Structures are given as structure tokens and as C-alpha cells.
Amino acid sequence: MPKASQALTSGLLLKQLRSDVYKVSPKKRDMNALERLMALVVQGPDGSYAAAEKAVSALKAHFTHWNEVRVSRAFEVADALSSRRIGNAPERGLAAQEYLRRVFGLQNHLELDWLYDASSERRDVLLDAIEMAPPHAGPVLDLDAMEEGDKVPVSTDLKRFLSRVGALAPSPGGKQVRTFMGNAFKEKSLFPSYVAFQVQAAQICESKHPHCRHCPVLNSCPYGKRNLGNPTYGIALEEMGMAGKTKTARN
Numbered sequence: 001m002p003k004a005s006q007a008l009t010s011g012l013l014l015k016q017l018r019s020d021v022y023k024v025s026p027k028k029r030d031m032n033a034l035e036r037l038m039a040l041v042v043q044g045p046d047g048s049y050a051a052a053e054k055a056v057s058a059l060k061a062h063f064t065h066w067n068e069v070r071v072s073r074a075f076e077v078a079d080a081l082s083s084r085r086i087g088n089a090p091e092r093g094l095a096a097q098e099y100l101r102r103v104f105g106l107q108n109h110l111e112l113d114w115l116y117d118a119s120s121e122r123r124d125v126l127l128d129a130i131e132m133a134p135p136h137a138g139p140v141l142d143l144d145a146m147e148e149g150d151k152v153p154v155s156t157d158l159k160r161f162l163s164r165v166g167a168l169a170p171s172p173g174g175k176q177v178r179t180f181m182g183n184a185f186k187e188k189s190l191f192p193s194y195v196a197f198q199v200q201a202a203q204i205c206e207s208k209h210p211h212c213r214h215c216p217v218l219n220s221c222p223y224g225k226r227n228l229g230n231p232t233y234g235i236a237l238e239e240m241g242m243a244g245k246t247k248t249a250r251n
């Protein structure tokens with residue numbers, strides 16, 4: 001596919017996958033892995049990352065160390081957040097404390113910087129174990145773990161998704177995927193764009209049981225159309241308000 005067409009296709013897919021939830025900024029220099037993951041947990045699956053990060057900063061400023069937050073009374077944590085004008089203080093405080101308790105329960109300590117030296121799969125084991133991380137936490141940590149000069153990670157999930165949706169030929173190589181994504185990801189939009197693609201690829205476009213019926217790019221996807229069959233495909237498009245808006249990912 002020519003470069004201009006790839007840019008068009010990646011832009012089209014991104015438009016359909018974009019969500020405010022994925023507006024996660026790059027990790028601040030003074031933030032460790034425990035704090036970064038706490039911000040993602042406090043954000044949850046549909047909150048604002050910026051607000052969650054402010055909540056974590058407020059707790060960090062108020063308490064001497066994270067163990068103190070873990071063992072404090074719930075109202076003390078909520079008060080610390082309220083005093084710095086953080087919204088939903090009781091809920092955010094409880095989420096932060098529960099997260100710290102789970103991390104401590106798993107490791108007997110709160111140090112999590114090893115996550116950045118671990119493989120993506122090992123990070124996923126920890127995220128599954130704490131049972132509080134939102135679906136975009138894994139891709140965010142994958143980007144955080146990149147070092148200068150590293151290439152954007154390419155997963156089997158991404159290859160499968162881009163191939164099914166018709167953006168790339170079947171079984172694409174890592175280089176093809178990076179070239180395709182490079183057309184969509186400008187430096188400052190790397191996090192929200194990559195996270196949108198990766199969550200879609202891993203959570204919706206699952207290997208054995210893709211959730212085509214509720215997929216936000218169903219109207220661009222030849223595989224999804226075949227998978228559902230004509231009558232169900234039409235019904236699914238109707239239900240998602242996509243009827244008459246069929247698009248082609250491959251130009």
C-alpha cells in the first residue's frame with residue numbers, strides 16, 4: 001500500500017478507535033512504576049488520566065511514604081485528596097489504598113520498578129494478579145519501558161488486527177507494522193494512538209473469539225463481515241449506528 005494510502009487508512013482506524021480514556025501522557029521523570037500504575041488504577045476503565053495523576057501527586061505530597069497511605073484510615077486518605085481539591089476523593093482514596101494492599105500482598109513490599117525490566121508477558125501477569133488495572137495499563141507500561149532508540153513494540157495481536165481489518169497483508173512482519181503505525185503516530189500522540197490500537201487488537205480482536213458484533217471498526221473490516229455473516233453483520237451495523245457507513249481500510 002503506498003505511504004499516502006497507509007496514512008489515510010491508519011488515520012481512519014484511529015478516528016474510530018480514539019477515546020479520551022487513552023489520553024495518557026508520557027510518564028513523568030519523578031514517577032516510579034508503583035506511582036504510574038497507581039495513576040492508571042485510579043483512572044479506571046473510563047476516567048481521566050490527568051485527574052488520576054493529580055490524585056497520585058496529591059497523596060505523594062501529603063504522606064511520607066506509600067506504606068503510610070496503605071495503612072491509613074480511609075477518611076484520612078480521602079481528606080488528603082479533598083484538601084487538594086481532588087474530585088471523587090473517597091472513591092479515589094479507596095482505589096489507591098486497595099491497589100497498595102494488593103501490591104503489598106503479592107510481594108511483601110511496594111517496589112515495582114522491576115516491571116520496566118520485565119517482559120510484556122511478565123508485566124501482564126502482575127496486572128492480572130492485582131485485578132484492578134484497566135485494559136490500557138499494559139500498553140502504557142510497554143511504552144514506558146522503551147529506552148532511547150527502541151522501536152515501538154509490535155505484538156502478535158497488532159499483526160492479527162491490522163491484517164484482519166485489511167490494512168496489511170496476512171502475516172505482516174514487524175517492519176510493515178511499524179511503518180504502518182509510524183504514519184499514524186506523531187511523537188506527541190504516540191501514547192493515545194498506540195494504546196488505542198493495542199487495546200483494540202488484544203481485547204476486541206481476540207485471536208479465537210473476536211468481538212466483531214461490538215467492534216468499533218466493524219464497518220471497515222472484511223474479516224468481521226465474513227465472520228458474522230450477512231444478516232448478523234447488517235444487524236450489528238444497525239445496532240452500532242454504522243448502517244450505510246461502510247468503509248474500506250485497504251485503499
Ligand code: SF4
Nearest residue numbers: 205210212215221224
Ligand atoms: S470486526 Fe472482528 S475481526 Fe474485524 S477488527 Fe473488529 S473484532 Fe477484529
